Amino acid sequence: MSKVTRRNFLKLSTGALFLSGMAGFTGCVESRRPGNLTTLIDCNLCDGCVDLDAPLCVAACRQRAIERIPDPVEPIPQPFPRGEIEDWSNRKDVLDRLTPYTHLYIQRVDIIDGDGGERTIYVPRRCMHCDNPPCATICPFTANHKHSNGAVVINSDMCFGGAKCRDVCPWEIPQRQSGIGIYLDLVPTLAGNGVMFKCDLCYDRVRDDRLPLCVEACHRFAMVFGQKRDIEMEAIRRAAQVGGYLYGMRENGGTGTIYLSPVSFDKVNDAIDSGPGRPHMAQVERHLEKASVLESSVLLSPVIGMGAGLAAAALVAVKGRGGDGGGD
Amino acid sequence: MELVEHWVLALSGLILLASGLLELPLGRRYYVTEIPSVTWAGDFFVVLYIHYAAAILFVAVAFFHLFYHGLLGHNGLIPRRGDLKAAIVVIKSLIGKAEEPPFHKYLPEQRIAYAGMAFIIAMLIFSGLVKTYDNLVNPQLPYILALTATWVHNVFSLFFFLTFLVHVTALAIRPNRPLIRGIFTGFVRLDYVHDRHKLWLNDIS
Ligand code: HEM
Ligand code: SF4
Ligand code: SF4
Numbered sequence: 001m002s003k004v005t006r007r008n009f010l011k012l013s014t015g016a017l018f019l020s021g022m023a024g025f026t027g028c029v030e031s032r033r034p035g036n037l038t039t040l041i042d043c044n045l046c047d048g049c050v051d052l053d054a055p056l057c058v059a060a061c062r063q064r065a066i067e068r069i070p071d072p073v074e075p076i077p078q079p080f081p082r083g084e085i086e087d088w089s090n091r092k093d094v095l096d097r098l099t100p101y102t103h104l105y106i107q108r109v110d111i112i113d114g115d116g117g118e119r120t121i122y123v124p125r126r127c128m129h130c131d132n133p134p135c136a137t138i139c140p141f142t143a144n145h146k147h148s149n150g151a152v153v154i155n156s157d158m159c160f161g162g163a164k165c166r167d168v169c170p171w172e173i174p175q176r177q178s179g180i181g182i183y184l185d186l187v188p189t190l191a192g193n194g195v196m197f198k199c200d201l202c203y204d205r206v207r208d209d210r211l212p213l214c215v216e217a218c219h220r221f222a223m224v225f226g227q228k229r230d231i232e233m234e235a236i237r238r239a240a241q242v243g244g245y246l247y248g249m250r251e252n253g254g255t256g257t258i259y260l261s262p263v264s265f266d267k268v269n270d271a272i273d274s275g276p277g278r279p280h281m282a283q284v285e286r287h288l289e290k291a292s293v294l295e296s297s298v299l300l301s302p303v304i305g306m307g308a309g310l311a312a313a314a315l316v317a318v319k320g321r322g323g324d325g326g327g328d
Numbered sequence: 329m330e331l332v333e334h335w336v337l338a339l340s341g342l343i344l345l346a347s348g349l350l351e352l353p354l355g356r357r358y359y360v361t362e363i364p365s366v367t368w369a370g371d372f373f374v375v376l377y378i379h380y381a382a383a384i385l386f387v388a389v390a391f392f393h394l395f396y397h398g399l400l401g402h403n404g405l406i407p408r409r410g411d412l413k414a415a416i417v418v419i420k421s422l423i424g425k426a427e428e429p430p431f432h433k434y435l436p437e438q439r440i441a442y443a444g445m446a447f448i449i450a451m452l453i454f455s456g457l458v459k460t461y462d463n464l465v466n467p468q469l470p471y472i473l474a475l476t477a478t479w480v481h482n483v484f485s486l487f488f489f490l491t492f493l494v495h496v497t498a499l500a501i502r503p504n505r506p507l508i509r510g511i512f513t514g515f516v517r518l519d520y521v522h523d524r525h526k527l528w529l530n531d532i533s
């Protein structure tokens with residue numbers, strides 16, 4: 001347990017006490033390392049840090065990203081045949097959407113209530129760390145992987161920037177920076193186009209039993225981090241307490257991020273101006289749910305082939321013996 | 329039987345190759361998705377379903393081949409069976425066929441090519457099965473295992489592709505084109521193979 005710093009521990013526990021009296025919940029700190037880590041993002045608590053230049057969580061996240069991402073080469077190779085590159089290196093200060101440098105941003109959502117009243121909520125958005133993430137399983141280089149602690153991490157040394165992960169992610173979370181990465185060493189104009197970036201759940205920190213930067217940075221304790229089971233229970237408890245709505249427990253077959261909102265997510269989604277880098281909050285079915293039948297069949301196909309082979313060989317053997325001269 | 333085997337393997341192999349290439353995000357970039365009626369080529373889920381479906385056939389036939397002929401092989405040296413085996417080798421080994429030198433070196437050449445192709449196919453199947461399992465289970469396999477399976481799969485896909493190219497090139501160039509076309513069209517040509525093969529057998533004996 002013990003690389004949990006006293007500060008982290010206090011933060012989590014005082015936050016919990018301060019905001020919702022979650023007695024006993026501090027236990028999540030100890031159980032953080034293995035298993036399926038999950039974050040509860042409580043939109044009742046997030047105030048969007050509206051008085052600040054940059055929200056605390058966003059600033060902390062972005063600082064880390066900027067430090068880790070090398071500058072692209074000059075000029076960035078033009079990928080054949082389309083010549084489309086995505087270069088955010090001169091726009092690192094963009095905070096109102098996801099970019100290769102902004103793995104977390106605050107979505108401001110203005111909702112008109114049924115009775116004409118208006119209300120604004122702030123939704124910190126980042127990768128959901130899905131339980132069964134298509135972005136990872138379908139990566140042709142296995143550059144993207146869901147680790148045993150639940151974090152879905154893109155290995156930037158392995159990523160070719162083909163953006164397949166973004167295409168298959170229901171929220172189109174990963175963002176591309178062209179002009180960096182392994183593709184430059186091969187045939188940059190023909191294959192690859194940079195490196196994809198997204199939230200990695202502060203993988204390095206979490207591995208050392210520390211909290212993700214954004215969780216730690218939040219002055220409102222709007223994010224709670226811990227084991228899936230504990231966090232889900234806490235989410236359900238809070239939702240029941242305030243009559244709120246949850247998002248992320250079922251989406252895309254279950255995720256490692258749960259949002260709690262005072263308004264229904266249908267309304268939230270309607271109010272979101274979604275687009276590139278600005279994910280929706282609609283209900284999402286897991287695309288590959290149906291694939292499991294096919295996958296099981298693939299795994300069974302050796303047995304099927306073997307059985308058929310044995311049967312056919314037996315048949316031929318019997319036939320061969322019966323009518324030696326006849327044959328097929 | 330051998331013909332069915334050959335066809336299922338060849339077709340599913342080609343479908344695997346095509347769908348595998350589309351699993352690399354090439355479709356949209358290289359305008360494949362803009363060819364009318366192939367617009368689905370950019371839909372990785374559809375392409376994956378196709379890859380899976382073809383893999384079922386491919387793997388089943390490969391295992392069928394292994395067991396069926398493996399077992400029959402144990403049945404000794406009846407001339408008819410020898411023919412059968414040689415014909416299967418011809419059919420099975422696309423490369424062998426393409427690289428077929430004048431009659432006499434026919435068999436050894438083919439056996440080498442056959443073994444090479446069998447190895448490539450075995451590696452593709454093994455790594456493919458691991459990848460499929462990795463896609464099915466949650467959480468995923470340990471990273472190093474998933475990474476290895478993927479790279480084995482990718483590298484052997486490349487080998488598969490290259491051997492396929494060699495084969496097609498040979499098809500186009502060599503004067504033994506009628507034979508090959510024959511093999512693709514059916515029994516008559518098989519007889520032709522049998523004939524050539526018998527000559528060769530006669531030489532040997
Ligand atoms: C002729 C044989 C085959 C060729 C040329 C081929 C080629 C490819 C290629 C190029 C890829 C994309 C790169 C990657 O994801 O690693 C791929 C992916 C894959 N292949 Fe194959 N493959 C073949 C056979 C098989 C077989 C027999 C299986 C199953 C037993 C299989 C299962 C898979 C799986 C699961 C993926 C990953 C797809 C994804 O999750 O996106 N492949 N294949
Ligand atoms: S939200 Fe998207 S990028 Fe994140 S794990 Fe899920 S599929 Fe992958
Ligand atoms: S977990 Fe880390 S990488 Fe992810 S949003 Fe928070 S600070 Fe950024």
Ligand code: SF4
Binds near residue numbers: 124222
């Ligand atoms: S989550 Fe916390 S730090 Fe981030 S915007 Fe909301 S209140 Fe600010």
